[in-house]
Amino acid sequence: MNVELLHIHKQFGAVRANDDVSITFAPGAIHGLLGENGAGKSTLMKILSGFQPPDAGEILLDGTAAITTPPAQAIARGVGMLHQDPLDFPPLRVAENFQLGLHPQFLLTPARARRELREIAARFDFDLDPDAPVARLSVGERQQLEIARLLARGARVLILDEPTTGISASQKTKLFAALTRLAQDGMTIIFVSHKLADVQTLCDRVTVLRRGQVAGEMQKPLNDQQLVQMMFGKALTALRKPVMTLGENILELENIAIDDQRLSLSGVSLAVRAGEVIGLAGLEGSGQRPFLRVAAGLDAPRAGSVRLAGKAMTRQSYLEFRAQGVAYLPAARLEEGLVAGLSLAEHFILADKARGVFIDANAAHADAARGIAVFQIRGAPATRVENLSGGNQQRALLALLPRSLKLLLMEHPTRGLDVESTAWVWERLLERRAHGTAIVFASSDLDEILERSDRILVFSGGNVTRALTTSETSVAQLGELIGGRSL
């Protein structure tokens, strides 16, 4: 089926997720959709698969305008989407799952469904036991089940959102073979990814999105360098930073292995010295968050050792890490850092461990007023934190950090802040660094990573590079590493 997206617009608040996007997806080919986090890929595909309507624009299926919301309507018209986290029902068995929504009559026809499942599985060499509980399947197998279900429901357009994250190499080979065959049979395959290598192997044609707009298109043969440039915009120039004299090793990670829901990292080693800034680059969800949580003591690693200033800390609790001068700045401010319903003053009381049993309301008020002034928070001591703007919540989190720190770990420290606030936040952070605090931060902003860090770790789908010295690393190199190429 020929799919045309014409002048699609979609806006969330002030963010233009899709800004006049027009793409044609031809049948019989695998079409790659490439772009950074927040480039607008997912929004566009959710519009096509009926999860949300566009603000403006048209969807043409084989030349006729079609409305695809809700998703049931999309699949009825032949548009099926395989989500990054499969939308299946883990408590059910494979065959039951397969039947859902398949033959919409009152009585189920399990024998027929099983036969269809077996046929599809045999055709694509999928390894699906109809009686296995879905909860016990691997991500790859759940994908196979979902693809089989979409095909049985008559999908002629198949959208795959980051399908190669978290599956094994052999499952990937099977997936690619199946997609190639489906394309040969005349299906339209849309392959959403940020992995250059996968896009290279599989796709006949690629469209790159950047900041909600089409940044460019390319036919086979695909050129890595040009794709990277389209993804990240024009080449950036790395700033020269004043050289800091680095102190002793503060954080030493050795052969760390971490299991997160979909990812597993292993064999990660890193030593961070006092006064050093390490940037964690990579698309979101590539393992930076579990890495930071292990370094903060919030999660225990599956294997490997953690040392803080020479002290063995593996499997100690976060409270122990805190006592050793480690702080962690979470990305989800109101979920993980601030207590909605409590005032700024109350937060200052809670953060100040030195005080006694009873609360001195006047002293607490004065403390809070001082913190508010120093950190230029727009709010009063009695203001509840949920009524602060995002930027002011971030300032509040920074104000609540203990005064002297050995190690500061941060997730997206300046996300959602304007340019001025970002500069201000980094000024505060660099002050700490000048006092010998080691800083490790994750950011999806490559400029920020290049500008602020001494060394960079690149995360890509569970792989972590060794620490690269920023001054010796080019933007193009970083882009390729983020896209899953090895050095």
Place this chain on the structure above:
Amino acid sequence: MKWDTYKTRAIELALNLAPLALALVFTTALLIATGAPPFEAYTRIVEGAFGSVSKFSDVLIAVVPLLLCAAGLLITFTAGQWNIGIEGQIIAGAIATTWFARAFDLPPLIYLPLLFFAGALAGALWATLAGMLKVYGKVHEIFGGLGLNFIASGIVLYLIFGPWKQPGIASMSGTEFFRKSAWLPTLGEFEISPLALAVALLALALVYFSLRSTRWGLELKAVGKNLRAAYWLGIPTNRRLLGAFALCGACAGIAGATQALGVYHRLLPAISSGYGYLAILVVLLTGFRAVWILPVAIFFAAVVKGSLQLPLAMQLDSSLGGVLQGALVLAVLLFQGVRARWSK
């Protein structure tokens, strides 16, 4: 004051009184439907509760466990926990107190404090069990508490019909009476024990003050509102949760002790009399505000004791009081929901 402030205050007051009106309308409709004169029924309840000093002293007897349990529940609610297991904690306290009363006879000055202490300790331990199931076993406290309630009731029955049965007969009427030195002293001809009432008021005052003015209270509030953020701020969240359960259990255990020592002078199957569940309603009705606990507890106790007059005087079932209480709490919660929607 400006006219506008008067207006907002009037609306505020109306919104506060509306649930009471709604509950009364509902109960009245129920009475009319069953053919009973509503006005007489309400008069009987009021007279049954406040008609004489001795009747009011009976109301105060019910106020004691309500206050103790409500004080404890304020702690667990602040920590964000639904301590449904409070009934079992009352029973655990009563069992331990009974054991101590049967096993020892000491000079009064240390006997009563130790009897109370035994109850508090057992209640705290029983509650900590629910807390540990929650914190370490990931068992939701409502389910854990409910299970522990059944177990506690089972133990009481076993004790009454087994090791602690009255000589010769085992019956639902409970164990033998305690020796007189283990009875709480009463005031003149009335049955209320001033000591029990003082302990209950003291517990409520302590909880009120601690939640309001101590760092521990604020930490508990943070834990209840956002566990992850509280942990981020360096609060030992597991310890706070377990502590909240233990303290609530201790209050409930003391309530169990007063029931055994001051009201029944023995252990019997219905020793908790459902005061734990009723205290949950009391706390919900006050919107978790400690200052309202005392009046609401007196109101609830008055309805409980006053409605006992219904079967005697009007051949109505005393469960009408329960209907009124339940309807009132539902109406209050309903109006809170309506308000939250309005103010959006």
